Amino acid sequence: MSSLFYTLLVPVLSYFLWNLIGIIKNIRKARAIGIPVVWSPVSPENPIWIICSKKVAPYIRRLPFGDWTDYSTIDWTWNDRENDFKVLRKYGKVFAHVMPGKLVIRTADPAMVHRVLSDRRAFVKSLADVTDMLDIYGPSVVSRDGNEWQRHRRITTRSFGESVHRIAWPEAVRQTEQMVELWSQDERGFRSTARDFPTLTLNVLMRAAYGVQYDFHDSSEKVPPKGHNRTYRDCLREVMDMRNIVLLNIVPSFIFSFPWAPRRLRSLQTSSRELEKYLIESVVACRETLKSSPDKSMNFMESLVQENQATTSKSGGLSDRELYGNLFVWTLGGHETTANTLLFALFLLAAFPMVQEWLFEELDGIELDYESFPRMKRSLAVMLETLRMFPTISPGSKATGDCPVPMQTMEGDTLIIPPHTSITPNLPALQVLPEVWGPDSLTWRPTRWLDTDDGQLRTPVEGSFEPWGDGSRVCPGKKFAQVEFVAVISCIFSRYKIEAVPEGEESAEDARERVWKAVNKTESGLTLKVENSERVAFKILERRAASGEANPMAGDHV
Numbered sequence: 001m002s003s004l005f006y007t008l009l010v011p012v013l014s015y016f017l018w019n020l021i022g023i024i025k026n027i028r029k030a031r032a033i034g035i036p037v038v039w040s041p042v043s044p045e046n047p048i049w050i051i052c053s054k055k056v057a058p059y060i061r062r063l064p065f066g067d068w069t070d071y072s073t074i075d076w077t078w079n080d081r082e083n084d085f086k087v088l089r090k091y092g093k094v095f096a097h098v099m100p101g102k103l104v105i106r107t108a109d110p111a112m113v114h115r116v117l118s119d120r121r122a123f124v125k126s127l128a129d130v131t132d133m134l135d136i137y138g139p140s141v142v143s144r145d146g147n148e149w150q151r152h153r154r155i156t157t158r159s160f161g162e163s164v165h166r167i168a169w170p171e172a173v174r175q176t177e178q179m180v181e182l183w184s185q186d187e188r189g190f191r192s193t194a195r196d197f198p199t200l201t202l203n204v205l206m207r208a209a210y211g212v213q214y215d216f217h218d219s220s221e222k223v224p225p226k227g228h229n230r231t232y233r234d235c236l237r238e239v240m241d242m243r244n245i246v247l248l249n250i251v252p253s254f255i256f257s258f259p260w261a262p263r264r265l266r267s268l269q270t271s272s273r274e275l276e277k278y279l280i281e282s283v284v285a286c287r288e289t290l291k292s293s294p295d296k297s298m299n300f301m302e303s304l305v306q307e308n309q310a311t312t313s314k315s316g317g318l319s320d321r322e323l324y325g326n327l328f329v330w331t332l333g334g335h336e337t338t339a340n341t342l343l344f345a346l347f348l349l350a351a352f353p354m355v356q357e358w359l360f361e362e363l364d365g366i367e368l369d370y371e372s373f374p375r376m377k378r379s380l381a382v383m384l385e386t387l388r389m390f391p392t393i394s395p396g397s398k399a400t401g402d403c404p405v406p407m408q409t410m411e412g413d414t415l416i417i418p419p420h421t422s423i424t425p426n427l428p429a430l431q432v433l434p435e436v437w438g439p440d441s442l443t444w445r446p447t448r449w450l451d452t453d454d455g456q457l458r459t460p461v462e463g464s465f466e467p468w469g470d471g472s473r474v475c476p477g478k479k480f481a482q483v484e485f486v487a488v489i490s491c492i493f494s495r496y497k498i499e500a501v502p503e504g505e506e507s508a509e510d511a512r513e514r515v516w517k518a519v520n521k522t523e524s525g526l527t528l529k530v531e532n533s534e535r536v537a538f539k540i541l542e543r544r545a546a547s548g549e550a551n552p553m554a555g556d557h558v
């Protein structure tokens with residue numbers, strides 16, 4: 001018995017000792033940089049910790065020395081903002097975070113963030129980057145680095161250009177008209193925004209990139225097609241959850257099928273397998289189309305499939321697994337982020353009706369077509385301001401390579417970053433820095449984006465606004481997302497206005513205050529969402545009926 005005890009104790013103690021030595025070494029390394037240093041026994045990116053931290057961290061926080069949970073959960077940057085920037089005020093914009101086997105610089109300094117995101121020679125993919133977990137169906141542009149990333153990026157972006165945007169605009173308008181029709185039928189107000197926007201953006205992506213058209217009304221169909229036991233959307237929704245992605249990565253597949261496995265695991269496995277089946281079927285159908293009409297102009301999916309048929313990964317094309325991996329991440333990235341941006345914008349516009357009025361001025365007298373997109377500066381400003389305050393996803397962490405890298409901060413200090421050190425941008429703090437954005441940096445004010453003289457869009461201070469990342473790894477769907485967002489917003493607000501439905505005895509002003517509070521209660525997983533968004537009901541009204549109404553929230557907000 002005692003020998004078994006020692007046999008188990010020795011590796012456990014060695015593991016802890018090894019981690020302790022690593023932490024001490026990293027603390028010394030971090031102190032040499034000359035910035036505040038904090039440490040924690042677990043890293044925010046630890047898969048087990050990602051799954052349990054939401055439940056466990058609040059208890060640990062109450063213990064003596066439990067403060068480390070303030071900067072050591074996957075969503076700590078958002079919690080810190082809700083906590084009035086407790087961590088930022090204590091340690092400053094730039095601090096070093098030491099964990100077992102890892103040293104990460106957490107920064108909300110614009111100069112550093114810009115350099116890290118745009119200097120691909122000095123910074124490589126980091127250990128603190130969790131994008132590898134998205135390789136459930138195969139490697140993709142999101143998880144690769146170096147030459148391999150270049151190959152994925154070149155192939156996948158080649159066919160994602162102007163022609164895709166041109167298809168996206170009318171489809172976004174068509175989908176929005178159908179969605180609005182459903183919204184207007186609900187006399188008690190609609191609460192389905194968290195479901196509706198992902199439906200809409202997925203439909204637009206399907207049409208523009210994959211050549212398949214759905215109607216908005218039919219998209220909530222619960223009946224799976226023949227040969228499937230779940231709908232595509234239900235599978236995608238379940239697999240896309242951050243904790244489920246972690247589970248798919250760490251739980252061996254045979255455990256999912258055990259009869260005593262929790263129902264949640266079995267359901268997740270069904271969704272994941274079904275999604276793979278859908279992917280394979282769509283590729284098979286696409287190959288057939290390419291065979292029967294080889295000369296047609298190709299959409300995004302067809303061009304990826306052709307790339308897969310013509311060559312192998314070694315000769316510069318995409319292997320089967322890489323094809324599935326890319327189709328999965330492009331579908332994920334191509335709809336969820338824009339959907340959530342639209343969700344935040346709708347809440348914010350309902351909270352600030354004066355901004356709606358400001359939009360009406362631009363939309364009245366403008367044709368709702370793709371040609372008008374460059375002139376719809378106010379609609380775009382609404383998107384930029386929404387993403388400034390609520391960046392729906394963060395750029396990946398980067399790291400120094402074998403050499404130390406000197407970096408300048410915004411204040412002009414030089415920090416020497418040691419080799420193999422990760423640097424992670426803190427967007428929720430960076431994009432509301434008062435020294436960059438002014439004393440009203442926490443106010444949602446889209447007018448800040450437009451020059452008062454010529455009405456042109458302002459360019460923010462370098463590195464202070466990075467919702468799409470920067471440099472060569474900047475989001476390849478940036479323009480697509482902008483076109484789609486502007487099409488949806490302009491389609492809604494050219495005819496309608498949105499109001500929050502008051503609850504009980506609540507005044508209209510109280511209802512707007514409640515919406516503002518609700519939008520500031522976020523939930524951060526793979527992407528950022530409004531927590532419990534379904535608790536807020538909105539109504540959609542024809543604009544003409546609304547003209548001349550007094551607007552209590554107006555003040556000098558705009």
Ligand code: HEM
Nearest residue numbers: 141142333334337338394395396467468469473475477481
């Ligand atoms: C509001 C909408 C969107 C936001 C805020 C957003 C944001 C981002 C961010 C922050 C990155 C990471 C950049 C980095 O690591 O430095 C990224 C990468 C990416 N995005 Fe988006 N995105 C949006 C829409 C889209 C759309 C519509 C698509 C496709 C149709 C898309 C496809 C991708 C892909 C494939 C990558 C990986 C690029 C690479 O690693 O080279 N995104 N996006």
